[in-house]
Amino acid sequence: MASPMVVPVIDVQNDNFKELWPAMVVAIKTSSFVALDTELSGLGNRKALLAESIEDRYKAICHAARSRSILSLGFACFKKQDQKVADTYLVQVYNLTLLCSEEYIIEPQSVQFLVQHGFDFNKQYGHGIPYCKGNNRGGSDDRGVHIRALFTELLRARKPLVLHNGLIDMAFLYQCFYAHLPERLATFTADLSEMFPAGIYDTKYVTEFELRLTASYLEYAFKKCKLDNSRSLTSGAPGPHVHIEFCQYAGHMSTYVDYKECPDVASSERQTEICQRFSAFGWCPNGTQCPLSHDTDLIILQDEKGKEDKRKKRKRQRDKRKGGGGEITESSSIFHGAPQNKIPHMDVDQEETSGDHHEETAESCPDSAAVMDSDGTIQQTEGESMTADNDENEMRKDNSDSRNSATSDDGSNAKNGAENRTGEAAREKFTDALKKKVDAGTHRAGFDAFMTGYIFACSCTLTKKEEAAAAEEKEQKVDEQSWLPTCLNKVYLSGKAAPLNVVKSTFSKSSKAHTQKMEMVWASKSK
DSSP: OOOOEEEEEEEEOTTTHHHHHHHHHHHHHTOSEEEEEEEESOOOOTTGGGOSSHHHHHHHHHHHHHHSOEEEEEEEEEEEOTTSSTTEEEEEEEEEEEEESSOOOOOHHHHHHHHHTTOOHHHHHHHOEEEOOSSOSTTGGGSSSSHHHHHHHHHHHTOOEEESSOHHHHHHHHHHHTOOOOSSHHHHHHHHHHHOTTOEEEHHHIIIIISOOSOOSHHHHHHHHHHHHHHHHHTTOOSOOOEEEEEEEOGGGGGGEEEEEEOOOOOOSSOOOBOHHHHHHSOOTTGGGOSSBOOHHHHHHHHHHHHHHHHHHHHHHHHHHHHTOSSOOTTSGGGTTOOTTTGGGOOOOSSOOSOOHHHHHHHTOTTOSEEEOTTSOEEEOTTOOOOHHHHHHHOOSSOTTTTOOOOOEEEOOGGGTEEOOOHHHHHHHTHHHHHHHBOSSTTHHHHHHHHHHHHHHHHHHHHHHHHHHHHHHHTOOOOTTOOOGGGTTEEOOTTOSSOEEOOOOTTOOOOHHHHHHHHHHHHHHHO
16 A cells, blocks of 8 residues: 655745755746745635626735735646656645735734644744835846745746636735736736746636536645546556656755645545535635534545446436336427437436536525635625625635645755655655654645646646547647646636636737836846
8 A cells, every 4th residue: 555645845934045045946947837826814805806897806806915915925846757657747845934024914814714724923924035015126026035036037937837716826926026916907917928928727727627526626626636646547547647756855954844744535434424515615614613524535535426326327217218117208308309219319317407516515505695615716606695704714715624735756856955765765764754744734835836736737647648549549649748728828717607818918918017027037037
């Protein structure tokens, strides 16, 4: 039986920021793609974020980004290892504790939420990396060692950017580390399309519209992808599969590393009733006091069992029709007008309703008109008004229960002072360290960035398999360099059937601040 995967997360504070700067820049520049996640001091008016008009939503997000701040930034650099088995990635994960040098609003219930999940405000105020928001001051963003310069290095690297439910993240990143947000959404998307020419990918959109998972909040999507990838590997199914390697940090570097352990999805023998709201949205107003289960493993296994039961039921009905039995007959109104030769092959399920897992859950929670899942996704019900208490708690950027974690094999990077070790021997050497430093919740942004990147990697691999199968039938070649072309520059919008397209419209121009900033970014790179 394989050991649980453990993800090393490098803790970056003001004390070690300069020391780790070269390693972070190299990790970004040599990566295949970069996944990001943030922890925020608040989001403001939740009702405004539900506005029917996307432009109105953008204005509400801008107000929040201008008046609140980023408390923690996590990024995970995934570097594809071409010399190894297909779809092997060397991953480096960083969690940066930040401290805005300007006045900003911090919302009490946001504080409560973060503290409950391990965020250390004493460490933030004592050791946070300082930064100023808005436009750059004195052209310093392209020089020096500070967080805005690190964001500039990310832009210069021209790597694909991966986020989960990323509209709010991108607005905060822009305002905090780049420039003042433009007033119009079209200008903002035009700027983003030039800032990240390799593309922006939103794994919330990927899981909803590409993978079509039963639920799409971050922890669920991560564990489901990890489970499917593991099953495919152990069953001997044809590849490629996702393989993850990490650096083995030694010496002084090891003092900066915390570890996140992620056990494999496992069933439970005890009969436990699952909280349907948490099952759908990854969030529950009762939190740890809820008498029902919030176990994501059980939720995933229950969803799989439900799908299997439906599949078996449809098969029984098809068998009945073929045998002339069953309650559905050719005289039924269901078959009215259908060609006689087609009726025996029609797949009809009398008991299935048009509602899916999420609709059933929303109906079972009539006390709230707007339920925002753990990724900041708002689900609305009709005929109810929003309550202030629910608004404050429901608007969460990340999964409130991502305390479980993941790891894998080991990789190497000399810049990080790491030694490449593999197998059980390496694990044994730092077992004691793991026991002491396995982290239950402090580095949420860093680990959530890893989960986001892992979902993206698995999605790319799955898509590659499907494209290869289709190409084999048509005797065509598959583009090995493509990521997810159907999801390129499509950002998830809560409650909308279509995503936000990050493109520069013929009717919109880039902002003046962005144009000046990009001239500085590329001019400095060419020197």
